[in-house]
Amino acid sequence: MERPSWTIIFVPVVGIRLRLADCYANTVAVGVAVTTMSTGDWQLLYERYYRRRHLYDMAWPRPVQLSAASRLVFFEAASFGGPFAYLNLSGPKARPEMQIYTSSGILISSFSWKHANLLKMGWSNDQSLVCVNNDGRVFVFSIHGDLITQFTLGKEASTHGLCDCCITGDCIVAVTDTTFELIYFHGIGNPVRMPLAQPDLHREPPSSMVVVPGNGSPFGVSPSFDALNSPPSSPTGAPPSGIIVIVGTQSGTIIKVEESSAEDQMLSGGPFVQMALSPDGTRLACFGASGTLHCLTSDFKRNIFEFGTTSAQAPLQMAWCTNHAVVLTFEHHILLVGELGYNFVSLPYDTPTRIAPEIDGVRIVTASTCEFLEQVPKSTESLFTIGSIAPGAMLYDAAEALEKRIPNADENIRTIIADPSVVKEAIQTCLHAAQREFDVRLQKRLLKAASIGKLFFDTSDNADGPDHDLDPDLIRNVVQTLRMLNTLRSEGSIAIPLTFDQLEALTPSVLIDRLLQRNQHVLCLKICEALNLDSKRVLLHWAIAKVNQSRSDVVSTQHEEVQLARLIVKRLSIVPSMSLAPIATAAFRAHRPVLAITLCDNEKRPSAQVPLLISMNEEERALDKAIASGDTDLIFLCLQHLRRSRSHSALFSMLQTRPLAQSLLIEYARQSGQMDLLKNALYALQMTRPAANLAVQQAYKQEHLTERLKGLQLAAQFYYQDKRDPFWGTSADDQIKLLQVQSRLEAESATATPLVDRSVSETIDAFLAEGKVTQASKLQQMFKVPAKRFWHIQVQVYARTMQWAALYALVDGRKTPPIGFAPFVEACIANGNLDEAVRYVALLPDTADRMEWLCNMGRWKDAVQVAVATHDLDALRTIQSNCAEPDVLEIVEKAIKRLS
Structure with a gap:
């Protein structure tokens, strides 16, 4: 669309408070013009005021070249008031230096740049400097210039090189040279290549490229500015849910690239040589080669405006100032284009500039100054617009009048205290404006106005309603936040021009992390105390930094190491649950073992102490x-x-x-x-008896006799070492001898029954069962089997195998055997031969024993004969009472009568 040519006329206004309508009446313009208000640094662009705020006079220690037109000068600013990285490859130095500065131009660190062919620099979310070379190598440095890590962007990048690159947060998207393929890596500390569709660029390099992160914002946040009295924003496209790469092509269109798709948006007006994404990720500014600025939603569903610059050259840089204005930098001026493209402001500069986009404005850096271009907050606008009758303006005027002791100064307050909600609104407006001011004197005046309003609010009769609650700590919290922000902004080694909106988006926790990177431990502790945050990580970082900083080329004495450990323990003792393990680890890695061990000895948690x-x-x-x-x-x-x-x-x-x-x-x-470990442990710890027992167990788990004998021999050695009881060693030797004999006899005798692993008695039993008395006798003599046991074995074997003749041969014609005749009787009875048992009962020397055995076997007639022969009336009567056989009872009765 064609844009009318506007003539802009600025008319000065006298420094008294007028109604807004009066101000407009004194402004002359053709069409829509930009009006300069009594607040002379404000500029009006389509219902929104903008202003430049002077931050610092730069303190560069050496001259810097900020021209963005040179491809040999690299300048990148970290967001949220972060540091500047500067590298000039066009200088005469053989070895250029990478320099990192604060926002006020104070040098933080510098180091020699040893790598050629730098393509792009950027800052990660954790404020690490990321440098990408055109050969695909990536170097990541800390704010102090220490190399954190390095990696390559894949084989394609190494082979073909890179022609373009975007570094957004923790994402790196690069374009290979010659093949023009997209490469996407996520994560700086632990980079991982992620899938990304490949657009058809017709074998031409992209004209420009911008990355839309997963949350839609290039700053990692989706801020909402000026919540107090802010008008609803214009309808725009919704932020995307995943990473999107917007690629401008040489053919003049734009391709929207996602993980699995690359969609041509079929746009005209290109090729687009510059593109910029708004802070909330919903708007995209594209500058065409013809000199026209196109603004459209980031989902490409709506074209918001077009603005013709009539410039023959493309802007050196382009960024958004909040979500409503676009900033374009040229060699000697900056162009600020309003929301719908009807309005613009040209800001002239004598020297080259660099801009650093923020979520709520743009930092402008020159060789002499650092400024902040921002939208005037609605609260500030309602307070200081000429003729404003907003509750906040009336409260502020009343507070100023009270300070100057003007009569009837409280009349403005009395007009608003009738409605507590109006007083509450006035207080909140003053506090909101104070939070967004850099001028400490103005902050104090706004806080004083809010305090006076709070005083009237607390004494109001209607202030107790549920709809009129006001946080009693509200003012105190604002004061604490402003003190922190003012300290951060002060010139010196910190110089972080952080705004309140930036602080809310960044969060105090991340701010502390960034301050710790610069070793601002005292300030971090004060912030933690003011905001009631946990100070453990601050103290931990201080201690580790103390360990590393106190290192020197001269080796510390043991006394110095112990003293340092005591200092760290004392300082950290204010936090009872503080672990010293990470600090001790750092000391050990710094080759300070005495310090590490001393710290470790003071660690109270064994779970951390022992692994360390x-x-x-x-x-x-x-x-x-x-x-x-x-x-x-x-x-x-x-x-x-x-x-x-x-x-x-x-x-x-x-x-x-x-x-x-x-x-x-x-x-x-x-x-x-783990039996080997157990056996070795028992033996080494002089537990010889358990070690020998274990050796026996292991020996009998072996399938082969040879291995078993070795295990038993080892057990015997263990047993013999216990001098208190040699029995076990002798037993182990006997068992070895038995196994050897059993194995040999088994081979020689070809017995039907296996002999190995039987006891001595079982082996003798086996020989006797097969009638091999000679072998059994030899075995008895070899192992000194007692005679009684040998007799018992013979009796049991002959009875079991029905060798009755062999059994009787043991007693035939001999004296009473050493085991007596009872085992013979028992063996015969057990094997069911009562007749044979009677033979041995008759050999029993004791009559009572014979009677008992005969009665137990039911041999009543034999029992009667014995009783009659011995004239035993008691025995006969016992038989009479137990026997049920009539013929036996008849004989018993006759015998009793005869003997009685």
């Missing part, structure tokens, strides 16, 4: 700490590490004086089935 000592190769100290804690898990941790790092002899030697660790190691080996 292990990592420092202080295994024995770690084991003692674990044992003292009584935590078996920690003891096991030490033992496992010691098993890997020490020999068995060294490990077991260490455990000699630590019985708890001994017991746990032995139990662990037993439960986990």
Whole structure:
């Protein structure tokens, strides 16, 4: 669309308060004009005021070249009032320097730039400097110039090189040269290549490119500005839900690239040589090669406006000032274009400029100054617009009049205290404006006005309603925040021109992280105290920085190390739950073992102390700490590490004086089935009896006899070392001899029954069962089997195998055997031969025994004969009472009568 040519005439206004209508009546313009108000630094662009705020006079320690026209000069500013990175490759120096400055031009750090072919610089979300070379290498530096990490953007980048690159937060999107493919990496500390569709660029480099992060905002936030009395924003496209790369093509259109699609938006007016995304991510500004600025929604559904600059050259930089104006920089001026493209302001500069976009404005950097271009907040506008009768303006005027002791100064207040909601609105307006001012004197006047309003609000009869509540700590909180912001903004080593809106978007926690990067520990502690935040991480960072900064080329004495450890422990003692483990780790990595161990000894949590000592190769100290804690898990941790790092002899030697660790190691080996470890531990710890028992168990788990014999021989050695009881060693030797004999006899005799693993008695039993008495006798003599046991074995075997003749041969013609005749009787009865048992009953020397056995076997007639032969009436009567056989009872009765 064609834009009319406007003539802009500025008319000065006298410095008295007039109604707004009077002000407009004194302004002469053709068409829509920009009006300069009594607040002379304000500029009106389509219902919104803008102003430039002087921040700092630059204190560059050496001349800087800020011309954006040179491809050899790199200048990047971190958002949220962050530092500047500056590199001039056009200078005469053989080795150029990368320089990092505060917003006031004070040098933070510098280091030699050793890498050629730098393509683009940018700042990550954690304020690390990211440098991308055109060969695909990426270097990440801290704010102090230390190299944090480096990586490459893949094989394609290394092979073809890069022609363009965008660094947005923690995302890097690059375009390869010659092939013009997109490469997307997410994460700076741990980079991961992510999928991205490939647009058809017709083998031509993109004319421009911009990245829309996942949350839609290039600053990682989606701020809402001027919530107090702010008008509703114009309808725009919704921010995207995932990363989007907007690529301008040489053919004049724009391609919207996502993970799985690349969609041509079919635009005209290109090619677009510059593109910029609004802070909330909903609007896109595109500058065409023909000199026209196009503004459209970022979803490409609506064209908002077009603005013709009639400039033959493209802007050097382009950015948004809030979400409503676009800033374009040229060689000697900056152009500020209003929301609908009808209005603009040209800001002349004598020297080259660089701009740094923020969520609520733009920092403008020149060789001599640093300024902030912003939209005037609605609260400030309602307070200071000429002729304003807003409650906040009336409260502010009344406070000024009271300070000057003007009669009837409280009349303005009395006109608004009738309605507590109006007083509340006035107080909030003054506080809102104070939060967004940099001038400390104006902050104080606005806070004083709010305090006076609060006084009237508290004494109002209608201030107790539920709809009229006012936070009693509101003013105090604003004061604390302003004190913090004023300290940050002050010139010096800090110089962070952070606004209130930026602070809300950044959050105090992230602000503290950034201050810690610059070792501003005292300031961080004050912020934590003022905002009631946890100060642990501040103290931790201070201690680690103390450990690293106090290092020098001269080796510290042990006394100095201990003194430093005491200082750190004392300072950190204000936080009872503070862990010293990270600090001790830092000391160990700094090659300060005395300091590390001293700090570790003061660590109160064994769960942190023991692993740390292990990592420092202080295994024995770690084991003692674990044992003292009584935590078996920690003891096991030490033992496992010691098993890997020490020999068995060294490990077991260490455990000699630590019985708890001994017991746990032995139990662990037993439960986990590590028998070799268990056996070695028991032996090394002089537990020879348990070690020998274990050796026996292991021996009998071997399938081959040879291996079993070796295990038993080892067990015998263990048993013999216990001088108190040699029985077990002798028994082990006998078992070895038995196995050897069994194996040999089994091979020689070809017995049907296996002999190996039988006892001596079972082996003799086997030979006797097969009638091999000679072999059985030899075995009895070899192992000194007692005669009684040998007799018992013979009786049991002959009876079981029905060798009755062989059984009787044992007693035939001989004296009473050493085991007596009762075992013979028992064996015959057990094997069902009562007749044979009677033969041996008759051999019993005791009559009563014979009677008992005969009665038990039911041999009543034989029993009667014995009783009659011995004239035993009692026995006969016993038979009479127990026997049920009539013929036997008849004989018994006759015998009783005869004997009685």
